[in-house]
Amino acid sequence: MSRPQIDAARARALAAEGWGLEVHELRELDSYADRNFLLDTDAGRRVLKISSEASEPRPVLELQGAALRWLAERPSGARLPRVIPAADGSDLLAIRDQAGAPGHARVLSWISGTVWAERAPASSALRRELGRALAELDRDLEGFSHPAMARDFRWNLERAEWIAEHLELVAPEEPARRALVVDALAQFRARVRPRLAELPRQLIYGDANDHNLIVAGDRVVGIIDFGDTVEAPTICELAIALAYLSDLDDPLASAAELCAGYSERRPLAPLELDLLFDLVRARLAVSLSSSAERAAAEPDNAYLRVSEAPAWRLLGALSERGRVAFTKAVAAACGLEAPVRVPGAVDREALLERRRARLGPSLSLSYADPLYIRRGEGSWLFDEHERAYLDCVNNVCHVGHSHPRVVAAIAEQAARLNTNTRYLHEGIVDYAERLCATLPEPLSVVFLVCSGSEANELALRIARAHTGAEQVAVVDGAYHGNTSTLVDLSPYKFAGPGGAGQKPWVQLIPTPDPYRGEHGDDGPAYAAAVDEAAARARAAGEGLAALVCEPVLGCAGQIVPAKGFLAAAFERARAAGAVCIADEVQVGFGRVGDMWAFSAEGVVPDILTLGKPIANGHPVGAVVTTPQLAASFAGGMEYFNSFGGNPVSCAAARAVLEVIEDEGLIAHARELGGWLRAALEELDDPGVGEVRGRGLFLGVELVEDRAGKTPAPARARAVVEHARRHGTLLSVDGPAHNVIKIKPPLCFGMVEARILRARLAAALAACP
Numbered sequence: 001m002s003r004p005q006i007d008a009a010r011a012r013a014l015a016a017e018g019w020g021l022e023v024h025e026l027r028e029l030d031s032y033a034d035r036n037f038l039l040d041t042d043a044g045r046r047v048l049k050i051s052s053e054a055s056e057p058r059p060v061l062e063l064q065g066a067a068l069r070w071l072a073e074r075p076s077g078a079r080l081p082r083v084i085p086a087a088d089g090s091d092l093l094a095i096r097d098q099a100g101a102p103g104h105a106r107v108l109s110w111i112s113g114t115v116w117a118e119r120a121p122a123s124s125a126l127r128r129e130l131g132r133a134l135a136e137l138d139r140d141l142e143g144f145s146h147p148a149m150a151r152d153f154r155w156n157l158e159r160a161e162w163i164a165e166h167l168e169l170v171a172p173e174e175p176a177r178r179a180l181v182v183d184a185l186a187q188f189r190a191r192v193r194p195r196l197a198e199l200p201r202q203l204i205y206g207d208a209n210d211h212n213l214i215v216a217g218d219r220v221v222g223i224i225d226f227g228d229t230v231e232a233p234t235i236c237e238l239a240i241a242l243a244y245l246s247d248l249d250d251p252l253a254s255a256a257e258l259c260a261g262y263s264e265r266r267p268l269a270p271l272e273l274d275l276l277f278d279l280v281r282a283r284l285a286v287s288l289s290s291s292a293e294r295a296a297a298e299p300d301n302a303y304l305r306v307s308e309a310p311a312w313r314l315l316g317a318l319s320e321r322g323r324v325a326f327t328k329a330v331a332a333a334c335g336l337e338a339p340v341r342v343p344g345a346v347d348r349e350a351l352l353e354r355r356r357a358r359l360g361p362s363l364s365l366s367y368a369d370p371l372y373i374r375r376g377e378g379s380w381l382f383d384e385h386e387r388a389y390l391d392c393v394n395n396v397c398h399v400g401h402s403h404p405r406v407v408a409a410i411a412e413q414a415a416r417l418n419t420n421t422r423y424l425h426e427g428i429v430d431y432a433e434r435l436c437a438t439l440p441e442p443l444s445v446v447f448l449v450c451s452g453s454e455a456n457e458l459a460l461r462i463a464r465a466h467t468g469a470e471q472v473a474v475v476d477g478a479y480h481g482n483t484s485t486l487v488d489l490s491p492y493k494f495a496g497p498g499g500a501g502q503k504p505w506v507q508l509i510p511t512p513d514p515y516r517g518e519h520g521d522d523g524p525a526y527a528a529a530v531d532e533a534a535a536r537a538r539a540a541g542e543g544l545a546a547l548v549c550e551p552v553l554g555c556a557g558q559i560v561p562a563k564g565f566l567a568a569a570f571e572r573a574r575a576a577g578a579v580c581i582a583d584e585v586q587v588g589f590g591r592v593g594d595m596w597a598f599s600a601e602g603v604v605p606d607i608l609t610l611g612k613p614i615a616n617g618h619p620v621g622a623v624v625t626t627p628q629l630a631a632s633f634a635g636g637m638e639y640f641n642s643f644g645g646n647p648v649s650c651a652a653a654r655a656v657l658e659v660i661e662d663e664g665l666i667a668h669a670r671e672l673g674g675w676l677r678a679a680l681e682e683l684d685d686p687g688v689g690e691v692r693g694r695g696l697f698l699g700v701e702l703v704e705d706r707a708g709k710t711p712a713p714a715r716a717r718a719v720v721e722h723a724r725r726h727g728t729l730l731s732v733d734g735p736a737h738n739v740i741k742i743k744p745p746l747c748f749g750m751v752e753a754r755i756l757r758a759r760l761a762a763a764l765a766a767c768p
């Protein structure tokens with residue numbers, strides 16, 4: 001940014017010509033973007049402010065002038081500079097600087113006193129006084145309106161998310177510092193952004209820093225520089241002041257004093273108090289990102305590092321003390337209750353003990369230090385202290401945790417009726433019609449069940465009923481469910497810890513893994529194994545009832561099968577008389593950037609099984625098949641499922657379909673997933689063997705060495721634990737436990753993707 005070029009002589013001339021001021025003495029003042037001069041004149045001291053059109057366009061200057069005039073008639077006007085009109089009566093004169101660049105000149109009254117930055121450390125009394133002065137200013141500005149006040153402005157704290165684009169520039173040599181900025185952004189994104197619309201808003205001054213406050217003793221006698229004034233949540237005023245004026249050695253007590261003074265004049269609403277800590281940290285992160293951006297452009301500017309030192313210290317100190325302590329201190333000083341978002345949290349350690357005593361030990365908890373999660377919203381989960389964790393693995397809460405439309409659909413239907421499918425109800429029929437409308441013919445008959453496992457169980461029964469055969473072919477590494485039959489069918493389980501080995505009715509097809517498989521990316525070569533499986537099944541006298549396959553493999557390690565595998569495998573299975581079952585329990589409903597993962601493979605299964613994302617966490621599964629197979633299954637025995645297809649489940653599932661469509665989540669998964677995959681491929685780490693996947697279903701395979709591809713499970717575990725400690729939830733899978741899985745809710749945004757990239761990069765660097 002170039003400041004206007006105006007020398008002393010030109011400044012004198014402007015003051016004389018424009019304002020008729022006889023200048024005795026003139027001194028240039030410090031300024032970030034403007035050029036300001038202190039003038040000693042017959043009429044007293046004045047400030048001549050010159051700004052360039054490029055950095056402060058006319059409407060913004062008009063906004064400032066209008067705000068100052070509005071305030072001049074109100075109590076806080078006593079602390080503010082007055083606008084001195086030019087000889088022609090206007091507040092602003094259009095000028096050109098000495099390089100010919102357009103700009104404006106203004107004259108304001110001078111406020112004498114000491115600049116806060118130049119005085120001895122502030123007393124408690126002064127901090128309280130400043131709090132009161134800012135609250136008075138905010139109250140006086142309530143009701144003010146101007147066309148330019150909603151301007152697009154990077155220092156507007158509610159728009160702090162722009163810093164997501166610059167995370168790679170922040171503290172390149174100091175990962176711990178960068179992590180603070182990433183976390184400030186994350187908490188802002190998770191906690192503040194969804195609540196912005198609920199906060200009271202107005203024009204705020206927005207720049208209470210130690211260079212803009214004039215003090216005399218314990219009084220604040222001047223508040224200057226309205227260059228950052230903007231419409232924003234009112235609480236940003238206080239957050240900005242706290243970011244600059246907290247005592248670095250005692251940030252909580254000093255913040256509490258300032259807030260106490262503020263709330264004497266303008267009591268904080270519970271939500272304002274709840275978000276204040278995150279707003280202060282966000283402001284510090286914005287300042288530091290802005291200075292990182294400048295440092296990248298001016299690498300030799302040592303002053304930048306010096307000037308950002310207090311912000312780093314305060315960000316570190318606040319982060320260490322944490323939101324709970326900060327909010328309690330402020331609440332106590334203001335005589336308010338500290339807000340509790342979700343009441344009823346119990347002691348975490350005691351809960352862990354109780355769980356261990358009552359729940360079966362085979363039920364696992366994620367992470368070495370298990371999380372106590374009490375709330376979810378969008379892509380974020382919140383622990384008992386309201387710390388936000390970025391959820392990069394929950395593909396069940398598909399359209400976002402606690403999506404309001406799904407919540408409302410469940411609540412409304414639950415309040416009216418929940419029963420089974422033995423009565424007519426439009427919910428199940430509507431849903432079956434809507435679901436089939438997304439599918440190619442002949443997939444047109446629906447069974448609703450309660451889980452992915454139930455869906456696969458039913459699919460096997462249908463296939464066996466239709467073919468009269470018994471054996472089933474399955475891809476190595478796959479997981480299809482938790483029942484006895486499905487554990488026997490899932491190599492992921494039967495060949496893993498505690499597994500009972502392969503049963504005679506199960507035929508294995510090698511994993512069509514382009515990265516590790518023996519046929520590389522030659523799909524049909526892997527599919528030849530289906531013929532052998534069918535031959536073995538025939539030889540056993542049982543025949544092959546089905547081939548079960550995920551169109552993109554999940555537990556096997558986030559593998560997109562080798563090109564042409566699915567089509568060739570289906571063809572061979574059908575030739576052997578078997579039914580083709582596509583298990584899209586994980587990858588259906590838009591996850592991979594297409595509504596159905598099979599469609600990109602150019603096949604249509606005979607049976608499609610669905611689950612997990614289908615109802616955003618409400619227990620629903622589905623089987624969709626052809627009229628012919630459904631008829632074969634109708635052998636006289638009723639298929640009854642107590643809960644399957646109940647009206648509440650159908651309402652939840654229907655809401656999910658509607659949200660996917662209305663929010664454009666399929667295209668979003670494709671586009672953001674593509675960006676994320678490319679961003680992860682750029683991670684400069686020799687231990688990343690492969691980044692793969694489709695849409696928002698990605699895997700990062702870690703190896704000891706790229707040539708030998710030796711799996712690196714210990715590192716994968718360490719990376720996931722590091723990310724968890726820093727607020728990002730990932731998991732590990734694959735037969736060698738070395739693939740980091742990424743499958744977030746589809747509402748995952750670009751800011752989330754950038755946070756994930758930064759945190760994964762940090763974790764990889766910290767866990768070599």
Ligand code: PMP
Binds near residue numbers: 481
């Ligand atoms: N199939 C696949 C591909 C799965 O990933 C899963 C669950 N991980 C299941 C079936 C079983 O689903 P559920 O846990 O709902 O029974």
